[in-house]
Amino acid sequence: MSAPRRSFTRDDPETRRAALIAAVLDLMAEDGPQAATVRAIADAAGLSQGMIRHYFSTKEELINAAYQAHMEAQLTATRASLPACGTAMARLARIITVSLTPPVSDPRTLSLWAAFIHMIRRDPAMRATHERNYLRFRDLLESLIVAACADSGRPVSKVEARRLAIACNAVLDGLWLEGGALPEAFAPRELEQIGMTSVSAILGLTLECEAT
Amino acid sequence: MSAPRRSFTRDDPETRRAALIAAVLDLMAEDGPQAATVRAIADAAGLSQGMIRHYFSTKEELINAAYQAHMEAQLTATRASLPACGTAMARLARIITVSLTPPVSDPRTLSLWAAFIHMIRRDPAMRATHERNYLRFRDLLESLIVAACADSGRPVSKVEARRLAIACNAVLDGLWLEGGALPEAFAPRELEQIGMTSVSAILGLTLECEAT
DNA sequence: CCGCTAATCATACGCTTGTATAGTTTCTCG
């Protein structure tokens, strides 16, 4: 009648921590923050409930670690996808594509973002992480914008660059949001193309999607 | 030492329901969905805990009612702010302003949106409400875009209108999101002006902010 | 091969949750 005792299998601490973090992200993305209970987390990670407090001093600490890991993975993936060489315009087009296709643009990612935002507001450490990553991305975008405009013989001032970066970032964020909220309301690469033409219009350039 | 018994004060059922709904929205916006417990809700509404089940058959029903009320208020406010007469371009400019200033663009509104999105995914009724309101707003925006473009001698096709509406909506959503997430990162009417110039660029028009 | 440490498991504890129920007050109407 009673469930058999879970078998003992030792593993690398790093693996265990990663499993717990992955479980947190899965649960939060799927069913919201209140679904990530210690029991559900341990279950999803295939561990017993005590492990979470063995590797993290509290549940909140695990949640914070999961948030950090998620943000880092997101930014790393974006950075890695940018070709080191290539024209500034190609790099700009590429970051638009990456930002508007999975795994960055995703119902799952949007869901996670929504789940974390309240914790971001309350916890100063999480808030700092959030702000830093957000501005880091916008600065990256701004530098690409400045380079692309300069290359096409239309240099922009510093204040203008800021405004353009905010505007282009808004386009990306807005399309990311809509694609994540209503994924089946758009054709496969529709958001990517709309993003490309919109940014082109805002900057006065002509960006094009790469062929797949 | 025990708290004194709460005094009896009868009131209009509609007022009571409204008080409970307002309490739900306040708590959710301030501290996230898990802060809206029955005890906290009743307390915030100045009522005893039993009232929530007296006016709503379950807590979930109250949450749904709160979501409906919030969405309706939002859309009604937007609609009401549009001048019935005036040029199409003026109306378009007006909807941009309204969408990017309080109470529509607000940390509170963003917070509420994030709190509700997981319920939207699970509950088909809430999902239907969400989808309907989203598309209704986008259709309104699209009709204004079509009219404004036509007025300035640049008629757009049906498919083009859809794409432009999605793009402009994305600009508004993105700026709304950024303003809500980092309110102090922008100057007072900065987002409004960026929205105006961005939409202008996308549509090939020249919209201008009204003076306050 | 034994015993020790650390990893892992199971379970208990106090608290909060949503819901159900019993008790109290106010209002209405015959």
Place this chain on the structure above:
DNA sequence: CGAGAAACTATACAAGCGTATGATTAGCGG
């Protein structure tokens, strides 16, 4: 004006929560 219904309060209850605590197993140096 006095019963009876309806609004309202308070409290009880089972379930689930995060945390704490022992019991159990695996690896490793003597």
